Amino acid sequence: xxxxxxxxxxxxxxxxxxxxxxxxxxxxxxxxxxxxxxxxxxxxxxxxxxxxxxxxxxxxxxxxxxxxxxxxxxxxxxxxxxxxxxxxxxxxxxxxxxxxxxxxxxxxxxxxxxxxxxxxxxxxxxxxxxxxxxxxxxxxxxxxxxxxxxxxxxxxxxxxxxxxxxxxxxxxxxxxxxxxxxxxxxxxxxxxxxxxxxxxxxxxxxxxxxxxxxxxxxxxxxxxxxxxxxxxxxxxxxxxxxxxxxxxxxxxxxxxxxxxxxxxxxxxxxxxxxxxxxxxxxxxxxxxxxxxxxxxxxxxxxxxxxxxxxxxxxxxxxxxxxxxxxxxxxxxxxxxxxxxxxxx
Amino acid sequence: xxxxxxxxxxxxxxxxxxxxxxxxxxxxxxxxxxxxxxxxxxxxxxxxxxxxxxxxxxxxxxxxxxxxxxxxxxxxxxxxxxxxxxxxxxxxxxxxxxxxxxxxxxxxxxxxxxxxxxxxxxxxxxxxxxxxxxxxxxxxxxxxxxxxxxxxxxxxxxxxxxxxxxxxxxxxxxxxxxxxxxxxxxxxxxxxxxxxxxxxxxxxxxxxxxxxxxxxxxxxxxxxxxxxxxxxxxxxxxxxxxxxxxxxxxxxxxxxxxxxxxxxxxxxxxxxxxxxxxxxxxxxxxxxxxxxxxxxxxxxxxxxxxxxxxxxxxxxxxxxxxxxxxxxxxxxxxxxxxxxxxxxxxxxxxxxxxxxxxxxxxxxxxxxxxxxxxxxxxxxxxxxxxxx
Numbered sequence: 001x002x003x004x005x006x007x008x009x010x011x012x013x014x015x016x017x018x019x020x021x022x023x024x025x026x027x028x029x030x031x032x033x034x035x036x037x038x039x040x041x042x043x044x045x046x047x048x049x050x051x052x053x054x055x056x057x058x059x060x061x062x063x064x065x066x067x068x069x070x071x072x073x074x075x076x077x078x079x080x081x082x083x084x085x086x087x088x089x090x091x092x093x094x095x096x097x098x099x100x101x102x103x104x105x106x107x108x109x110x111x112x113x114x115x116x117x118x119x120x121x122x123x124x125x126x127x128x129x130x131x132x133x134x135x136x137x138x139x140x141x142x143x144x145x146x147x148x149x150x151x152x153x154x155x156x157x158x159x160x161x162x163x164x165x166x167x168x169x170x171x172x173x174x175x176x177x178x179x180x181x182x183x184x185x186x187x188x189x190x191x192x193x194x195x196x197x198x199x200x201x202x203x204x205x206x207x208x209x210x211x212x213x214x215x216x217x218x219x220x221x222x223x224x225x226x227x228x229x230x231x232x233x234x235x236x237x238x239x240x241x242x243x244x245x246x247x248x249x250x251x252x253x254x255x256x257x258x259x260x261x262x263x264x265x266x267x268x269x270x271x272x273x274x275x276x277x278x279x280x281x282x283x284x285x286x287x288x289x290x291x292x293x294x295x296x297x298x299x300x301x302x303x304x305x306x307x308x309x310x311x312x313x314x315x316x317x318x319x320x321x322x323x324x325x326x327x328x329x330x331x332x333x334x335x336x337x338x339x340x341x342x343x344x
Numbered sequence: 345x346x347x348x349x350x351x352x353x354x355x356x357x358x359x360x361x362x363x364x365x366x367x368x369x370x371x372x373x374x375x376x377x378x379x380x381x382x383x384x385x386x387x388x389x390x391x392x393x394x395x396x397x398x399x400x401x402x403x404x405x406x407x408x409x410x411x412x413x414x415x416x417x418x419x420x421x422x423x424x425x426x427x428x429x430x431x432x433x434x435x436x437x438x439x440x441x442x443x444x445x446x447x448x449x450x451x452x453x454x455x456x457x458x459x460x461x462x463x464x465x466x467x468x469x470x471x472x473x474x475x476x477x478x479x480x481x482x483x484x485x486x487x488x489x490x491x492x493x494x495x496x497x498x499x500x501x502x503x504x505x506x507x508x509x510x511x512x513x514x515x516x517x518x519x520x521x522x523x524x525x526x527x528x529x530x531x532x533x534x535x536x537x538x539x540x541x542x543x544x545x546x547x548x549x550x551x552x553x554x555x556x557x558x559x560x561x562x563x564x565x566x567x568x569x570x571x572x573x574x575x576x577x578x579x580x581x582x583x584x585x586x587x588x589x590x591x592x593x594x595x596x597x598x599x600x601x602x603x604x605x606x607x608x609x610x611x612x613x614x615x616x617x618x619x620x621x622x623x624x625x626x627x628x629x630x631x632x633x634x635x636x637x638x639x640x641x642x643x644x645x646x647x648x649x650x651x652x653x654x655x656x657x658x659x660x661x662x663x664x665x666x667x668x669x670x671x672x673x674x675x676x677x678x679x680x681x682x683x684x685x686x687x688x689x690x691x692x693x694x695x696x697x698x699x700x701x702x703x704x705x706x707x708x709x710x711x712x713x714x715x716x717x718x719x720x721x722x723x724x725x726x727x728x729x730x731x732x
Contacts, residue, residue, distance in 0.1 A: 172496020
């Protein structure tokens with residue numbers, strides 16, 4: 001197992017890893033979809049924001065320029081640790097409309113703690129030549145950000161590649177030629193159902209450097225234990241919002257279940273502060289409650305894993321049990337285990 | 345292990361009474377991959393040397409066919425020649441045990457003989473040469489190139505697009521260029537290897553490497569072989585040596601397939617006026633047929649050299665050379681074989697090397713069993729009559 005715990009120093013305080021950065025859609029048109037959670041979930045003083053989206057939402061950006069703080073805009077405590085990515089995921093379909101310097105300026109302005117460099121995600125459908133070009137451009141943007149970056153915020157170089165060789169090579173190249181506090185692996189969401197490939201890429205990244213590794217977009221219920229097992233330090237997820245949008249109720253160990261399929265049950269099985277005191281009907285009727293519960297589900301997943309480590313339990317046995325209910329994820333875990341053991 | 349009929353043991357025979365550490369003759373007289381002994385056939389060695397040396401010195405293509413009856417040393421000669429040039433750093437050498445059903449099979453066997461590691465090293469070697477041109481690094485070979493990539497000194501995403509573009513120009517075969525370069529990616533190198541060996545891969549695997557064609561017939565195999573030759577010449581090698589043994593087995597093919605195979609080899613030779621040397625081993629009667637029926641093919645092969653049966657002198661040299669391999673004292677003698685014993689060996693084998701070696705091997709074992717001092721004519725004759 002490659003699981004590890006670390007403490008990263010950030011301008012807004014120490015960050016104990018492994019940790020989840022819940023995606024906040026501040027700046028997006030659907031900004032209000034992210035309910036306040038920082039006060040309710042004490043160990044979730046983190047947020048992942050999209051620097052490009054914030055800058056592009058003019059009234060909000062004006063307010064930020066006028067002195068308002070991002071944390072106020074988000075309604076989160078001042079000590080919330082914010083990871084601001086470049087909004088690279090949008091560059092799947094949209095043209096790149098920023099520069100490393102402009103993104104850095106935005107990240108500084110919103111007082112983020114971790115900066116993700118400008119990146120161009122890959123697509124399976126694109127020709128290899130195009131993907132190679134995008135990989136290369138992302139690397140050059142990262143190096144430009146490294147040159148321009150000053151201050152205490154952590155700079156994570158965004159890295160892409162759909163083969164382990166490229167991921168390893170890119171990280172080591174960046175490590176050698178730039179000054180980065182960590183690396184963030186992207187382009188995995190489109191291939192997330194290919195577990196073998198995804199875990200191989202994560203492993204390649206994890207073993208290419210000892211610096212902190214973030215994985216973009218895979219911090220949902222299914223992947224989270226795998227990421228922890230593979231030693232990923234930080235990860236983000238918007239699955240709690242998206243699932244709630246589809247009226248899906250997340251249950252650690254089981255994944256998502258559509259609320260309309262849950263019948264004849266007065267209370268839900270989750271003991272979280274959202275579900276514990278409320279009836280099934282109350283949770284079903286309020287989308288915000290569903291989002292909050294889903295975020296609790298992600299947190300509980302992480303807490304469980306941490307507990308198993310702290311209690312000295314055999315993690316591999318725990319994960320065997322954990323993935324037992326689903327053939328696909330069970331196979332995925334077994335593949336990850338094989339890959340990790342081959343390295344041991 | 346024994347019962348009333350069998351006595352099976354792993355105890356080794358003791359050959360020390362003859363000053364030998366073991367029986368040096370092969371029990372099954374098939375040539376070693378790296379034969380240690382070669383004797384006689386001065387006219388053949390002259391022709392082979394001349395052919396090989398011409399290619400090495402001028403880079404111009406030259407081909408030769410070696411004919412001999414079964415058991416007279418065609419495979420041995422080819423393998424011995426191969427062992428002499430295989431270790432040279434300026435050539436690529438591949439051995440094809442028999443031509444199979446056509447050039448597609450020849451190509452496949454050739455690539456298999458080179459092996460995965462060799463092909464992968466060629467890919468890294470190409471990247472090393474390119475790196476000297478397009479980066480600040482000057483890797484001296486494949487190992488250093490691999491290290492530069494592994495250590496992140498050189499950026500793959502910068503190098504590979506240029507490598508594909510240039511290799512495409514060199515080989516004039518875009519799919520081959522992609523497959524070669526995919527040999528450096530751990531995720532796809534097995535697919536690339538499968539494609540390069542013409543084993544056939546699934547469409548999805550080809551798609552992953554952006555390879556559009558399948559390497560599944562003689563024409564595409566000739567193209568791939570030529571592409572490989574162009575690559576190795578670009579890398580500074582003098583060329584490729586292709587050894588095709590048991591060429592006589594093309595006589596099994598239907599007239600159409602035989603024609604196709606010979607045409608494909610002819611095309612290969614025509615497309616590669618430089619950097620290619622093909623040495624064939626073929627039974628004389630089949631080669632005669634090829635000569636008379638397929639002029640276009642046979643005319644492209646410069647020469648034919650026929651291996652002769654062993655002479656009396658050759659046999660003595662052969663036996664002495666084999667005995668030397670196991671001789672503990674280092675002496676150069678024929679003992680325990682007596683002169684008259686070897687005369688019988690020659691007489692019975694009629695100069696056929698395979699038969700001669702087989703008799704020597706058997707009689708030596710029997711001489712140990714029977715605690716003899718000398719293997720004389722009577723003993724050899726007795727053993728031969730026991731065999732029959």
